[in-house]
Amino acid sequence: MSLKQGLAKLFALIGTMMLGSGVAVADEVVGAPRPKQLGLQEPATDLMRQLETVHNHILMPIITIITLFVLVLLLICIFRFNEKANPVPSKTTHNTLIEVIWTVAPALVLVFIAIFSFPLLYKQLDLPKPDLTIRAIGHQWYWSYEYPDNGNFTFDANLVEKEQLPADKKDLYLLQADNEVVLPVGKNVRVQITATDVIHSWTVPSFGVKHDGVPGRVNESWFNIEKPGIYYGQCSELCGVRHGFMPITVRAVTQEEFAKWVADAQKKFAKVDGTPPVTDVAQTAPAAVASTAN
Incomplete structure (x- = not known):
């Protein structure tokens, strides 16, 4: 299998996982996992529906982008900086810009996730008047x-x-x-x-x-x-x-x-x-x- 074919299969699998929980399957039993199921179980409460939305539309795209970005960096390192393509290794020991980017960027990503996840956390713990x-x-x-x-x-x-x-x-x-x-x-x-x-x-x-x-x-x-x-x-x-x-x-x-x-x-x-x-x-x-x- 070539690298191109492998990446194509990887992208297809990621797409299936992101869309899997949105496919409606007629089950006799509601709220049970299905064999070979991808995605979360069908929500039965408003809270779970919001959790599913954050998972599918906030977390999964972010995780996918980060995973692909790291994959690209690894491929660059493998093919551009191997011994044959780059016989004289770089002696760079410090780069202020890169240090700032890999500190600030993850912090901003976490803040973005927190904007959506913290309200759900509080909603779980903020009990309404029980019936x-x-x-x-x-x-x-x-x-x-x-x-x-x-x-x-x-x-x-x-x-x-x-x-x-x-x-x-x-x-x-x-x-x-x-x-x-x-x-x-x-x-x-x-x-x-x-x-x-x-x-x-x-x-x-x-x-x-x-x-x-x-x-x-x-x-x-x-x-x-x-x-x-x-x-x-x-x-x-x-x-x-x-x-x-x-x-x-x-x-x-x-x-x-x-x-x-x-x-x-x-x-x-x-x-x-x-x-x-x-x-x-x-x-x-x-x-x-x-x-x-x-």
Whole structure:
């Protein structure tokens, strides 16, 4: 393969990656990764849509330009300054202009990126008035959930083993939990995240949510799901030998369906009676409470 053919394939791959997430693919399951997928998962919240815009239209072009610029510099060094083409090497030891350029230019690029990324960072942490609060508690190696606004019941969510999945859902192995987190669409959902043993991370890519669950601390995040469907995530903080077996399955439903599910869940799942709520951590250890995105 010639250098020209190699560069042509490289440019084609970069173009595919930049446009890949914008291609609509009809999936039965919303919010799940697809085999050989390029780009981010389809956004299910306004926050994730803005994150995707910054990623696709701000970060990827900048990264592509920088990568190509460095590639050109490398090719110049390889072909112009090799021993055959340049038998007498340059003895230049300092160039003030170049020093200024490679200091100022990256700083300006970072400032430009910050203009778009900082507002999204603050939006993640600036919680609106919640319509619903849930708690996600990480354990080795499963999640448990509480619904303090809807009867304060709790349930565990464990991995569904591959042999237990239907034939048409084998691709969801490591993503499907036995108990789904059911939430209404169009509501501001506050999720309080903590852990009981080591650090875990509650992550749902379609929501644009990725927050650590730290023992003794409470991280808060929020999202507003725009349309019904099933959305998948996983623990995203290395937490032990079964780190990869902590799926997160969220089913988004209408308000009427959610009310019906709550009525059934109050009978099906255990009450959280006599156990201090997660928010009590803020009263007993104020310095330990954190709301930091990762």
